[in-house]
Amino acid sequence: MMKHSEEFKQEAVRIALTSGLSRGRVAKDLGIGKSTLGKWLAQYRPADLVSAPQADLARENERLRLENRVLKEERDIPKKGHAVLREPAAVRFAFVESWRHVWPVETICRVMQISTRGYRSWRSRPVSQRSRTDMAVLAHIREQYSLSLGSYGRPRMTMELKEAGLAVGERRVGRLMKINGIKPVRTRRHKVTTDSHHRLGVAANWLDGDFVAAAPNQKWAGDITYIWTLEGWLYLAVILDLHSRRVVGWAVSDRMKKDLAIRALDMAVRLRNPPPGCMFHSDRGSQYCSYDYQKKLQTYGLQPSMSGKGNCYDNSAVETFFKSLKAELIWRQKWPTRRQAEAAIFQYINGFYNTRRRHSYLGGISPLAFEARVA
Secondary structure (H helix, E strand, O other), X not given: OOOOOHHHHHHHHHHHHHOOOOHHHHHHHHOOOHHHHHHHHXXXXXXXXXXXXXXXXXXXXXXXXXXXXXXXXXXXXXXXXXXXXXXXXXXXXXXXXXXXXXXXXXHHHHHOOOOHHHHHHHHHOOOOHHHHHHHHHHHHHHHHHHHOOOOOOHHHHHHHHHHOOOOOOHHHHHHXXXXXXXOOOOOOOOOOOOOOOOOOOOOOOOOOOOOOOOOOOOEEEEEEEEEEEOOEEXXXXXXXEOOOOEEEEEEEEOOOOHHHHHHHHHHHHHHHOOOOOOEEEEOOOHHHHOHHHHHHHHHHOOEEEEOOOOOHHHHHHHHHHHHHHHHHOHHHOOOOOHHHHHHHHHHHHHHHHOOOXXXXXXXXXXXXXXXXXXO
């Protein structure tokens, strides 16, 4: 084993302390083991090896690093606890408890405008029954928020919790959601895709804005939207039964042609077998005005109805579905392929929208539950 002089050891330690390089890099450059350098660092006091100017510079760097860390913490904490600052002290104490593993307690207390002594006193007290209940309700809120794809706000969340057997009100649910930053995701703006510049036949607006149907298969509505993937556009055609807002037919394609709308219509007819005279409402898009589509409606005994020119509100039920689909699923991530987007849409429609999602229009229940109730 090579024996190193004291001068060599001290120089190695000095380099490790002042160069800014990692221990592994210093040890490799000097031709010694990393563990050997570690032993030398433990053996020699830094103050004996670093000159006064170097020591002053090290202390100043450490002071600046500490100051930057404190400033960053004081900047980041309000982002997490903005709503909590207006809440009672007990709520702010709970916020400190939730984030003490991320930031120092003293810093959080200073930003939250509470004393560390008060926080420690609160922490040592037994948890009140109200706090225990809040924690249980919050656990249920987080679970239902995940199951709802982040789409439920205070009213629907309260309905879900009551159905699960929890005796809670909207105010309590709203308070817990607000404090914990749980809110429904809504974003993006609507873009019109209807091509009404054609010379095809246009049907009258027999629906006339009346989206209420007394029974299933009395009024249907359909439309087409688009979804961006890294492979290009994916077009989606859907048909809703206006009685329950259930999606009864849908189809996707990489091109917005008339067969896309026809495939959605074929699916809806196979699933529901509507009686003659069932109204089908759409916009004035060329896909719905085409001879082939109108012939299909005639064959199935459906009565065509079309929105007024340039009036998207005449088909607002389907537009509302598209908004929910995009806000709760599509806009949340990038879609590498059309196939992946199609599979996700299938799961959304059949595994959530039709079967589980609470609709305000239906009194807070899903389309399938609504149909079962009125059957």
